[in-house]
Amino acid sequence: MSVTLVPSAISPANVGTLVAFQANVSQTDTTGLTYRFRTRRMGLHRVRGFEEAYHIVIDYGPKASFEWTTIEEGQYEIETSALDRATGEAARDVVRFEFSRLAGTSPVIVPTRHPLVFLYGAPPCPTGARMRVQVEAGGVPVSQTSYKECDGRSTMNFYLAGMRAATEYTARHSIESSAGTLSGEPVNFTAGIVSMAAPLAVPISTPVPAYDGVLLQSIINSNPIATDLNGNLLWYGPGDLSLLTRIESGGTFLGIYEDGSKSQSYQIFREFDLAGVTLAETNAQRVSDQLIAKGLRPITSFHHEAIHRADGSYLVLAGAEQIMHDVQGQDSIDLLGDTILVLDRNLQVVWVWDSFDHLDPNRAAILGETCTYPASLACSAFYQGAKGNDWLHGNALQFTPDGNILYSVRHQDWVLKIDYRNGMGTGQILWRLGLGGDFQMVDGDDNLWFSHQHDAQMLPDGVSLLLFDNGNTRIARNSGHGNSRGQLWRIDEAGRTAKLLMNADLGANSSALGSAELLPNGDYHFGAGFIPDPANASRRITQAMEVGSDGAVVWNMQIPAQQYRSFRLDNLYTPPIQ
Numbered sequence: 055m056s057v058t059l060v061p062s063a064i065s066p067a068n069v070g071t072l073v074a075f076q077a078n079v080s081q082t083d084t085t086g087l088t089y090r091f092r093t094r095r096m097g098l099h100r101v102r103g104f105e106e107a108y109h110i111v112i113d114y115g116p117k118a119s120f121e122w123t124t125i126e127e128g129q130y131e132i133e134t135s136a137l138d139r140a141t142g143e144a145a146r147d148v149v150r151f152e153f154s155r156l157a158g159t160s161p162v163i164v165p166t167r168h169p170l171v172f173l174y175g176a177p178p179c180p181t182g183a184r185m186r187v188q189v190e191a192g193g194v195p196v197s198q199t200s201y202k203e204c205d206g207r208s209t210m211n212f213y214l215a216g217m218r219a220a221t222e223y224t225a226r227h228s229i230e231s232s233a234g235t236l237s238g239e240p241v242n243f244t245a246g247i248v249s250m251a252a253p254l255a256v257p258i259s260t261p262v263p264a265y266d267g268v269l270l271q272s273i274i275n276s277n278p279i280a281t282d283l284n285g286n287l288l289w290y291g292p293g294d295l296s297l298l299t300r301i302e303s304g305g306t307f308l309g310i311y312e313d314g315s316k317s318q319s320y321q322i323f324r325e326f327d328l329a330g331v332t333l334a335e336t337n338a339q340r341v342s343d344q345l346i347a348k349g350l351r352p353i354t355s356f357h358h359e360a361i362h363r364a365d366g367s368y369l370v371l372a373g374a375e376q377i378m379h380d381v382q383g384q385d386s387i388d389l390l391g392d393t394i395l396v397l398d399r400n401l402q403v404v405w406v407w408d409s410f411d412h413l414d415p416n417r418a419a420i421l422g423e424t425c426t427y428p429a430s431l432a433c434s435a436f437y438q439g440a441k442g443n444d445w446l447h448g449n450a451l452q453f454t455p456d457g458n459i460l461y462s463v464r465h466q467d468w469v470l471k472i473d474y475r476n477g478m479g480t481g482q483i484l485w486r487l488g489l490g491g492d493f494q495m496v497d498g499d500d501n502l503w504f505s506h507q508h509d510a511q512m513l514p515d516g517v518s519l520l521l522f523d524n525g526n527t528r529i530a531r532n533s534g535h536g537n538s539r540g541q542l543w544r545i546d547e548a549g550r551t552a553k554l555l556m557n558a559d560l561g562a563n564s565s566a567l568g569s570a571e572l573l574p575n576g577d578y579h580f581g582a583g584f585i586p587d588p589a590n591a592s593r594r595i596t597q598a599m600e601v602g603s604d605g606a607v608v609w610n611m612q613i614p615a616q617q618y619r620s621f622r623l624d625n626l627y628t629p630p631i632q
Contacts, residue, residue, distance in 0.1 A: 056080040057136040057145040066152035069125045069211055070166060070173040072331065073151065076119040077134040086140045088114040088319070088340075093122065096129040096150070108133060110400045113336040114343075116319050123331055125173060125211040127155045139343075155209040161238050163214070163225060166329045169246025170289050172214040176227045176238060179204035183231035187212045190224045200304045200627045204229070213305060213328040215626045216268060216280070216288050217245040248287060250277065253615040255285035263600050263609040265575040270621040271598075271613065272298035274431065274567075274583075278307070280626060283611065289626055292330045296431055297618040299360045305627040306333060308360040308368075314429030314436070318342055321355035321435055323370055325362060328626060336401040338372065338435075344403045351376070351408055353393050355435035358449040358618075366399030369451050369459070373434025375442060376410055382418040388439030389415055390425065392448040394459065396477065407459070407472060407481045409446055419444055419465035420505070420527055432566070450509050452632075455516040458484065462510040467503070467527055469510045469519070471547075487519070487545070487552060489527075496553040501528060504541055508568035509619065512545075514631065518555070519543040522568035522580055529563060538564045540580040540601050558605035562597060569619040571630045577602050579630075581620035596620070 062074035077089050092108040112120050114137055124130065133148045156162055156175030164173050174187050183204045189197040197216035204210065210227070217223055223245065227238040253273065262283045270280045278291040278298040291298060295309035302308065305328045312321055318339035325334040342352030353372035361369040372393040379386050391413075396405035423444040425433035436442040450462035457476040462469050468488040473479035485492045489503040505527035512519050520542050529536040542556040560582055567583030578601045587593040596617040600609040621630050 055136065055138070055143050055145045057134060057147050059132065059134045059147045059149050061132070061149060061151055065150065066154040068156050068164070069127050069153045069175070069209075070123055070156065070164065070329075071153070072121050072123045072167055072329075074119055074121045075132055075134070075149070077136060077147070078118075079136050079145070084118070086138055087118075088116060088137050088139055089118050090114045090135045090137070091120050091122075092133045092135075093124075094131050094133075095124075095126065096131060110336075111332060111334060113340045113401045115322070115335075115337045115340060120332065123329075124153050125213065127153055127208055127211075156211060157209045161225075161227060161241050163241050163243045165246060166213070168329050169248050170215060170217055170219060170287075171329045172217075172225075172243060172245075174212045174214050174225055174227070174241070176210040176212075178207055178209055179229045180231060181206040183229050185210050185227050185229050187214065187225055187227045189214055189217065191217075191221060196223070197625045198627070201230075215305065215328045218282075218286050218288060219245050219248040221245050248290075250290060252277075252279050252281075252287045252290065253613050255281050255611055255613045257284060257609075257611050258597075259607070259610040263575075263577070265573050265577065265600070265622070268623040268625060269598055269611065270298075270301060270623055270626070271596075271615075272309075272618040272620065274616040274618055276615070278309070280623075283609075285611065289328070292326060295324065299358070299619070300362070301621060301623070301626070301629045302362045303364075303627070303629055306362065308362060310356045310358075310360060312355050312357060312429075312431055312435060314355075314427065314433070318352075318354060318435070323356040323360050323368075325360075325368075334368075334401060336397070340401075341372070341395065341397075341403060345406065348403070348406075350406055351393070351410065353395075354437060357434040359451045361451060361453075363453065367404070368395075368397040368401070369453060370395045370397060371448055371451055373436070374408065374410065375436045375438055377438055378415055381415045382443060382445075384443075388436060388442045390434060390436055390442040390444050390446070391415075392434075392446050392461075392463075394448075394451060394461065394472070405474070405477055409448075412472075412481055412483055413446070413466075415445065417466065419447070420467050421465070421530060423447065423465055450511070452511050454512045455514060460510060460512055462507055462521070464506050464508070464524075467505040467507070469507070469521070485547065485550070487543075493545070493550050493552040496551050498554055502554050502557060503528075504539070506565070509570045511570065511632070513572055517545055519545050520570045520572060520578065522564075522570045522582075524564055524566065524568055526565055529565075537562055538568065538582055540570060540578055540605075542578070556601075556603065556605050558601045558607070560597075560599065560601075561607065564597075567596075567616060567618050569617075569621070571622060573600065573622055574624075574631065577608065579620070579622040581617055583617035583619070587614070598622075
């Protein structure tokens with residue numbers, strides 16, 4: 055077998071030019087073939103006698119082509135490897151492609167394939183300085199990129215995003231150094247026309263709160279979108295993902311795709327940029343191959359959570375299953391569990407936590423939730439039975455300030471802290487927060503405990519825990535009456551006590567989905583993503599709301615779509631407080 059990699063464009067091409075790279079194999083039967091695509095920039099380290107290492111963009115999977123570009127000028131090698139998983143036969147090909155500089159002696163702006171994303175190019179700036187770009191409309195700042203470090207040689211290129219369609223803007227860069235700040239000349243441009251239809255978000259309270267900005271929305275099985283707080287569309291992401299999980303610093307995003315009717319090879323996790331270009335992608339089958347080689351349980355899919363760490367690694371939540379006997383009062387069941395993965399910058403497994411090794415399978419889902427094959431997005435994929443017991447249904451992960459992992463277990467009504475210790479931990483459960491867990495509530499009764507929660511997170515102070523309390527168990531006990539709540543807890547880990555500091559009634563019952571966020575002004579953002587539509591009880595809508603520290607709702611927006619999460623942001627380059 056041999057493989058040839060063919061680009062869709064002729065080298066050189068300007069930075070930002072999207073190029074399709076197609077892998078063509080010599081054999082006619084491609085059944086069972088998987089393909090990996092890697093890139094590396096040439097020449098950066100030749101003075102030191104070595105080249106930059108390859109970076110995996112897409113790990114071994116069924117895709118025989120990928121679209122890729124970069125906004126960093128230079129000569130690149132793009133490599134494909136074709137692997138027959140059944141026979142082990144492999145082949146490799148490499149092509150060189152140059153992405154040339156966009157700017158000359160003056161800054162320039164060019165469109166990208168995305169009508170609301172533009173590429174700004176500026177001349178090189180002195181080593182030791184840094185540059186960013188500000189976008190204005192009518193003299194009013196509307197967006198500001200992250201800083202980039204100057205190297206004195208390379209042009210400086212930035213994606214500009216966060217603009218309204220068919221609107222005129224001005225952009226200019228600023229260079230900061232020890233000598234002060236120097237501004238570039240202004241460049242005018244007009245945002246493009248958008249053809250996609252976005253859900254019409256409608257503010258249902260006035261005025262817009264003092265903390266203005268962007269509302270980033272993860273819409274279930276549709277394009278993620280960003281709007282201003284009046285509902286005007288500012289950006290949208292790829293439409294081939296099930297949901298967006300997080301935004302990361304610099305304007306990159308993480309998402310997953312799940313389809314319970316397809317095999318593990320089609321269950322993917324992806325990082326992408328503002329223009330929708332894939333930066334990293336792997337699939338559940340590729341990760342399972344690594345796990346099996348280590349003697350560990352394979353995974354079925356990725357679900358609910360993926361985070362990119364500052365060191366380039368990823369924290370990802372995955373599904374797992376096992377046929378078990380004489381647990382949860384049944385002779386034989388397909389039990390659906392969770393696996394927590396840490397992947398390195400090249401998507402290779404470096405740390406694993408398996409729920410079957412650390413949690414009691416006899417403790418069934420609190421409300422007895424089950425899933426039917428093929429799994430919908432409400433369940434992680436499973437393959438061994440016609441029905442699965444949705445035992446855990448984890449939905450959020452976080453690296454805590456002390457280097458461990460926080461894990462929200464929806465169907466157990468618990469938030470767990472897991473011994474990670476920055477990669478040296480054993481996976482032992484350090485504590486369980488919630489009814490029946492390890493903490494005694496201070497000044498309250500069991501009715502105050504959260505249940506079926508979403509987006510649990512330890513705030514930067516290391517003692518405050520914020521979450522969206524869906525409240526399913528509490529509401530079920532009250533014959534279906536009650537609302538979801540936004541909660542802030544003060545945790546004393548040493549004394550094993552928990553005090554409820556805020557318990558905001560959100561005015562609606564969102565039995566699924568949800569988000570929570572500390573805002574820079576000290577208020578809180580909560581997203582209730584699964585509220586019955588008053589106009590049609592068979593549909594679900596979202597309310598995104600700001601809550602003051604006293605628990606009172608101060609702003610509310612209604613969106614006619616189901617949203618997994620939403621985020622209040624300064625701009626599309628800066629993630630929320632974490």
